[in-house]
Amino acid sequence: MLLFVLIITTVVYVFCQALGYGLGFVGIALILAGAMSIGSYYYSDKIVLATSGAKPIQKSDNPELFRIIENLCIGDGLPMPKIYIINDPSPNAFATGRDPQHAIVCVTTGILPLLNKSELEGVIAHELSHVKNFDIRLMGIVAVLVGFIVILANLFTRQLWWGGFGRDREDRGGNAQAIFLLIGILLAILSPIAATLIQLAVSRKRELLADASGVLLTRYPEALASALEKLSKDPHSLKSASNATAHLFIVNPFKGKNTKQMFSSLFDTHPPIAERIKILRSM
Amino acid sequence: MNSTLTLVAVILIIVAFAWYLYNSIIVAKMRVSEALSQIDVQLKRRTDLIPNLVETVKGYAKHEKELFEKVTEARASLVSAKGLSEKAQANNELSKTLKSIFAVAEAYPDLKASQNFMELQEEVSDTENKIAYARQFYNSVVLSYNAKLQVFPNVLFAKVLNFKPADFFGATAEEKKPVKVSF
Numbered sequence: 001m002l003l004f005v006l007i008i009t010t011v012v013y014v015f016c017q018a019l020g021y022g023l024g025f026v027g028i029a030l031i032l033a034g035a036m037s038i039g040s041y042y043y044s045d046k047i048v049l050a051t052s053g054a055k056p057i058q059k060s061d062n063p064e065l066f067r068i069i070e071n072l073c074i075g076d077g078l079p080m081p082k083i084y085i086i087n088d089p090s091p092n093a094f095a096t097g098r099d100p101q102h103a104i105v106c107v108t109t110g111i112l113p114l115l116n117k118s119e120l121e122g123v124i125a126h127e128l129s130h131v132k133n134f135d136i137r138l139m140g141i142v143a144v145l146v147g148f149i150v151i152l153a154n155l156f157t158r159q160l161w162w163g164g165f166g167r168d169r170e171d172r173g174g175n176a177q178a179i180f181l182l183i184g185i186l187l188a189i190l191s192p193i194a195a196t197l198i199q200l201a202v203s204r205k206r207e208l209l210a211d212a213s214g215v216l217l218t219r220y221p222e223a224l225a226s227a228l229e230k231l232s233k234d235p236h237s238l239k240s241a242s243n244a245t246a247h248l249f250i251v252n253p254f255k256g257k258n259t260k261q262m263f264s265s266l267f268d269t270h271p272p273i274a275e276r277i278k279i280l281r282s283m
Numbered sequence: 284m285n286s287t288l289t290l291v292a293v294i295l296i297i298v299a300f301a302w303y304l305y306n307s308i309i310v311a312k313m314r315v316s317e318a319l320s321q322i323d324v325q326l327k328r329r330t331d332l333i334p335n336l337v338e339t340v341k342g343y344a345k346h347e348k349e350l351f352e353k354v355t356e357a358r359a360s361l362v363s364a365k366g367l368s369e370k371a372q373a374n375n376e377l378s379k380t381l382k383s384i385f386a387v388a389e390a391y392p393d394l395k396a397s398q399n400f401m402e403l404q405e406e407v408s409d410t411e412n413k414i415a416y417a418r419q420f421y422n423s424v425v426l427s428y429n430a431k432l433q434v435f436p437n438v439l440f441a442k443v444l445n446f447k448p449a450d451f452f453g454a455t456a457e458e459k460k461p462v463k464v465s466f
Contacts, residue, residue, distance in 0.1 A: 067409050074325070075416035077318070077424070219419075 049096075054084035054106050061085075068117070069105060072125050075217050076132055081105045091115070091234050094249045095127035096136050103131040114234070115227050122214060122224030123250055129213030135206045142202055146195040153188040203269045211276055215283060225280040232273040304440050311428040315449045318421040322452075325414040326374055332410060333358055333377070336403050340384060343394035350387055354380045381407065418452045425449045 059066040066083065073080050081095070081103035091111035097103035105127050115123065130136065215221045231251045251273060270276075337354055340347070357380045361373035385404070388394050395401075429448045432441045 067412075071409075071412050071416050074321070074413055075419050077314075077321075077420050216423075 049084060049104065049106070052086055052106070054086045056082060056084050062112075064117070065107070065112070065120075068121055069124055069128075072121065072128055072217060076128060078103070078128060078132060081128075081131065085109060091231055092249045092251060093123050093127055095130045097131055098137050098140070099134065100131050103128075105131075110234070111231075114230055118218075118220060118223035119227035119230065121218055122220065122227050125214035125217045126210045126224060126250055127214075129210040129217065130206070133206070133209060133213060135210065138206065139199075139203060142199050146192075146199050149195040150192045153192050156184060156188045200269055204271045207270050208276065208279065211280060212283075215280065221280040221283040225277045228273050228277050228280070300436070301440055304437055305444065308428075308431055308437070308441065308444075308446055311424075311431050312446070312449075314424045315421070315428050318417070318424040322414065322417040322421055325410060325417045329381075329407065329410045329414065330358065330361060330377065332403065332406055333381070336381075336384060336407065339397070339399045339403060340388060340394060343391050343397070343400075344387060347387055350380075350383060354384065422451050425451055 057065075062085075069083060070080060078100045081097065081100075082105075084104060084106040086092075086106060086108045088108045089110040091108055091114045093105070093107040093111055095103065095105045105124065107124075111120070111123070211224065215224060218224070228251065249270075251270060333354065337351060341351065344350075357373070357376040361370070361377055364370045364373040388400065431437055432446055432448055
């Protein structure tokens with residue numbers, strides 16, 4: 001998070017110096033990003049549910065699932081989330097909601113017959129930990145910051161392209177401004193990529209944290225380890241997941257599509273399953 | 284002039300820190316009592332299931348009078364129990380009678396097969412799970428509270444303000460013995 005803030009302040013400073021403009025554009029970018037974030041903060045759960053075609057269920061539809069979630073919530077002191085099911089053979093689960101009072105847990109129909117009770121408990125405990133650690137809120141804020149940087153970089157390049165430097169140009173020494181210009185161009189190209197990489201790195205770390213918190217709840221790491229093994233062996237890909245929602249799921253919903261091994265690991269929202277299993281089995 | 288200013292600043296910082304610490308310890312303490320009550324919520328749920336269970340069993344096993352008397356007795360003693368240790372004992376008695384009910388049910392195949400009984404069995408086993416989870420949560424909250432009292436800067440304040448650490452929930456000596464299953 002600190003790194004993010006540092007990057008943003010550096011980028012903003014360089015852009016402003018390079019263009020000679022005041023902080024007006026920074027303000028615009030912040031407002032835009034802020035508006036997007038408020039929308040996503042309050043409606044993210046509805047949006048996610050709508051795009052994935054999830055249906056809510058009652059206790060009578062699946063009492064065992066309900067009981068598992070209920071008991072784990074008691075164990076963590078969390079209020080009971082709303083429960084949804086996605087009709088898809090690919091086994092997966094996700095949780096969303098800005099805080100435990102507005103949480104939603106969703107599983108696919110593919111996961112229910114695949115895992116036994118302890119494994120399902122491990123998976124649900126992982127999802128509930130995401131809610132408990134406010135990961136959804138964190139990733140939302142991070143997404144806003146990334147958006148902010150992208151907008152800034154965009155504004156900067158636009159200004160550059162259409163010409164028109166600030167009035168300050170007469171007063172400043174030409175050299176200093178040229179240097180800032182150069183750095184500014186470099187940052188405009190690189191900062192969106194860097195920001196996205198940081199966002200993905202944060203996402204991976206929080207996944208590992210959710211694994212650990214989930215195991216702290218169930219006290220049974222082997223269950224989650226074997227669940228992850230089973231999930232990784234399944235060849236199906238989740239139809240209704242998109243790039244925007246991929247990070248919410250317990251395993252990467254776009255399995256089997258990673259061609260470049262080295263680059264894909266940097267761009268993954270989840271740490272590799274083998275690594276997660278290794279960490280779990282060493283607990 | 285400067286040194287008095289720094290002295291005042293230092294005192295203010297210490298006071299602010301102590302204030303924050305006190306509040307966070309108080310909140311942790313309240314969480315502990317809430318978690319304790321949550322265990323009671325689950326125990327009460329189990330107690331409430333008992334009458335239903337007894338009625339169902341009575342329907343099929345009319346002659347097991349001794350068993351029903353024991354259950355009624357155990358339940359009455361739980362209702363009249365006061366204080367933590369009395370309640371804990373009464374709860375243990377109730378657990379034992381529950382085990383006897385299920386043991387007795389083994390002898391009546393009609394009862395075992397009845398939908399009602401199977402659902403109740405499911406409910407009781409689920410309630411036992413809930414009690415276990417409530418206890419686990421209580422322990423984790425007690426851990427936070429006790430740790431708050433013992434980490435470095437807090438330990439100095441905690442002694443002054445007379446905070447006492449809470450007890451973890453453990454198994455009694457009898458519960459730790461291996462369970463004998465006999466048919």
